Amino acid sequence: MSFESLRTQLNEAATAFSDGPGALEGILLGMVDDVDRAVREPLEIFPVCHHSPASAVAMARRLRDKQPKVIYLELCEDMAPLLTELRNCRLPVAVQAFSSEVDGFPADWAPLSVVAPITEASAEYQAIAYALDTPGVELVLVDRSSDHVFQWQPPETKASAEDALHGDAVGVEIGDLRPRFAELEEHLLHHGKVRHWSEWWHQYVELPLGDSDHDTYRQVMFLIGSLFRRLAPGDPHRVRVDEDRERYMWTRMREHLAASGADPAECLYVCGAFHAASRVAEFGVEGTDGFVISPRSATKWQHGLIPSSHAAIEAQFGLAPGSVSIAATEWAKNLKRTKVKPFQLAGQAGGKKARKQPALPGPVAEPTTADQLSGFLQRPPVLDRLDEAELLGWSVEIVRAARRNGYLASTADAIAVFETSILLAGMRDRARPTPYDFQDAAVTCIEKDVVPGRRDVRRLVEIMMGGDRIGQVGYDALPPLARDVHDRLAPLNLKLQQRGVQRALLDITSQPELEACSNLLWMLRYLLPHASARPIMGERKLGERPIQESWDLALGTHQRSLIELGYEGVSVEQVVEQRLRRSAYDPQATTATVLEAVEDAIRYLHSPRLAGELGTRALEVLSGERTVDGAPEVLKRSRRLLAYYRTNEPVLPQWIESFVRTGYAHYCTLLPTAFTEEEAGVDQVAAMLGFLFSMESLALSLGCDRTQLELAVAQSHPEEPSKVALLWAAQVHLGRLSRAELRARCDELLSNPLSLPSYPRYLSGFVHALDPVPSLVDFVVETMSNAFAHLPDPLLLPWLPSLISTLRSRGAQFVPLLVKEAGRLFPGRLPALDEWVPPWLDEPAPVAVRTRTGQGLALLAAHPETCDAVAALLGCEGSWQAAPGGVALLNRYPDTAVALEALMS
């Protein structure tokens, strides 16, 4: 076979179009050379393009004819073991290589993830299905490993949508074939009168190649690959990576051929058309062996299958929306038309009922290959005939879909869409409207000024043409952790593999076995994105047992996250433990975060061992801390933990005792600086005091010394008014300041015009002091009332917002306390207000002036009958005694009693 005639023709063309043979000739003839070289290669190269039904059909046909013994596939070599699991999945799914522990790459690249989506309408699936289900056929993946993907190309950081099925993985694809520079693509689109690349491909490659024989298919694909390669190599770095990949693949193939002794004539190499036109020295069975494959890094890679979808594939590889779905529809149609029997993995989930595959008839004898290109290039483009029935079906269907979505569409619209599609296709030089023409026509005729529902006509056409198909990873292909989760949630009797949200009701009192499910769900809640497991009713607090819970579960929708969790460990408990350890031993961890991990360990794992270990870690972190920023959080959490241990454990664990002891000493030491430092806010100081006062009894019983606290308070000399107020409150608590003195100090502040403006800040200090010294609540109400009573408006009004915000932020604790106290102090009804005197203004009633005892006593003694009668009536018995003489003395000499009273009060 030779391409001589084609060469001559192209040479003439080059001379005709440019002024002389030059660059153009070089390109044109170079392309023929590339094709020639690829065709001559003894190891048959099968060029493909991704998501091309024509490629898939040609592949299926070729596999039946040739029945190769070895198939080399352009796919990361480390993904090979997973491919047999594809039969357990509903396509499209993606093969994923994932690593969260990077070694040899910058740490901030983690987690690394590579995905290779596989759809049913693809040539690679045909090859995989053939190779795996035909005895004696070997499938060898030859492309660089996932590790090399990152060795050669650092990941680009790009924001990905939250619900993207592939997450932010790097996508790899078999048969990437697209112009590498924008101008060429723009040019092709413009002259092809199409809108985007997928449409161009469909129109100018897919359709003409649809029914062509193997040789034509192969040569045309080689030519296109070579065209893009020669015309527009694009970014030099990318070219280098591509060439390295080709070297890699050929090196691996030669290695395999040498090791297995396979005959190259019985092998098939499936790769993108772009790589088939390679000019690297390593190309071919006879290529040079100079390429050294660099060793993989020490990064540990995990492999799995994750669900994918047409939309996710389109988004990842920059294809037009709907194009993969349209390719799938085309594939189904092509199969029907060409009667090619596709290969399908036995037992493929979601596929047609697998019939017993009959043994393949023997391979067909090879005809000699001839130059098919010249003929193909000279033929006018094959025009697809108008398929009236199909177009009518589409038109009727879209009108029905539009009506369902709120459009006022009628049969008249169906007619208009039909007519407009044909007219549009005619304007674009084709007899048969493509799905894209039809889409334009439908938008023109049905879309009006507003979209009535959720979807517009464009989207409806996409859905109609196949819509997005979302794959699903079958149970057997899931990692052990995910299978374990599904097993353990089985008592819920829900189909959790399905997509969508499902409501789980757990009545744990009547079905105690569901408690294990509840525990698991809470762990999943901790580990997975929140939408995958969302509690509707029920909460998990320290030491509480669940009674009834209801959950919204969407594990099927978030299958990828669950599968990626499976890369971290074999059970959920293990992963939770790892995560908790990681957060506790993080160099940035603070006492508060470690205590949170302790709480989580108790809440989710019920593990005293882990809680103890993390608690000891909290102790370490606390003693190393030099700031008090986290004090409020530490106080909150340590209080909660103490309360939990007190109620649930017979004795306090060792670590929390040490924690209280260390914390007491630690905060005592830091107190004087915290009072004076500007960085420490009043919140933090209040929390420190809270820790010191509320844990005091426990700390003292564990051997701490109160003098330390007293000294610390005595050493504190704050200047900031709110902290001064806190200090006063602390002094009151320690008994170094009486209420009367405190009141006097506040009154002085109010009466001094110079200190008046800072009064509100004192007050906010007092509000904060409610936490450590709750007994001051009546005093806080008093100072607050005073503020409202005495502060001038220009001072009072600007302060009010800050008061409200303070109360709001700390409100949960203080407001009920303050309201209760205020309710007690203030009159409850309006009329009572007029006579109301605030208790603090109500001078303590002067000690009753001792008056002479009333005259009544003498009368009683003189006339005892009355008293006796009353006593008899009441049933009291008794007799009269003579009054003690002392009383008379006392009456006569009251001075003694008065002197005694003065002495005692």
Added chain:
Amino acid sequence: MSDLLRAPAELKYAEELDWLESVDDNPKPFSWRLSPKMIRLFVLGAERSDGLEREIAQKWFGDRSIVERAIVTLASDRGLLLIGDPGTGKSWLAELLAAAISRNSTQVVQGTAGTTEDHIKYSWNVSMVIAKGQSRESMIPSPIMNAMESGTIGRFEELTRSTSDVQDALISILSEKYISVPELDHDNIVFAKPGFSVIATANSRDRGVNDLSSALKRRFNFVRIPVVTNKKSEAEIVRFRTEELLRRHQIELDVPPTLLDVLLRSFADLRAASAAAGSDDEKLESALSTAEQIGVLEDAILHSNFFGSRELTARTLGSSLVGSLSRRAPEDLAIMNKYLHGVVEPRGKDEGGLWPEFLAGGRDTIATLS
């Protein structure tokens, strides 16, 4: 130069249309003067690869599929409604299409609040009615009726500005394709000839003023014309329109590309700011369309030609930008002020170039206006 201030498209491009008609051998629907493909060529311009012997300039800038959909609609039995923000080139596209299809783009009804049914059907020449009675001679046909009789394209500008009873009169014209004249005893129906269709335009900002009834909506295919945000094509449009303008005013003046870039970038900034604004007070009243951009440039050109040194400077451009876009006294001025000081000033410091001068011009005008 023609002695018309603004020649309609069919006159302006008469020679081009004649030539296209002479080489057009594609099938033509109805009585169309050009085939759909040639119309597309006429509107979007030709390239070498189209195999024509002469150059056809691009006249309307936008997505090709919009033009195709519009042409195809006119070949079907529905009317075409071009809908979009003000200044996106709806009317211009309508004019070009009408000129290319029927060589007459002047059969226009302007929709206003005062448009009556007579304007789209027919009215009477009162003195002739008195003299001769009601007859076809004493009838004054509307542009739409003329279009029906001649089988050409009638245009209806700003359809949503006219009241709903007027809009409803269109329904029967579009579906029955005839107008009956009950005042006459015989010859009282005017039938539309093949080739008749209506191109209406509607402003999407006016939605809700006089909403179209669903019966009328059904008789129109809606083609939405988006605001051009692609910088390259916008630059193209501005250059195209400005050249035309300069020719019309016989002004010889150079618009330096850097100055055009300043204009385009400032509009892009203002659009981004408008998109991000929370309330109406924070965004300019102007729609910031391409037409508005041309308006600013036109203003600057005329100003520098007649009052300035016959040379377009960034200062003049800055001043006309502020002048043209500030419509509401405090709000728009405040936004422009914020823009000049927040964006242009730092940019002038960083990049230099024409920006400082542009800033100075804008600042002066703000000072004058406020």
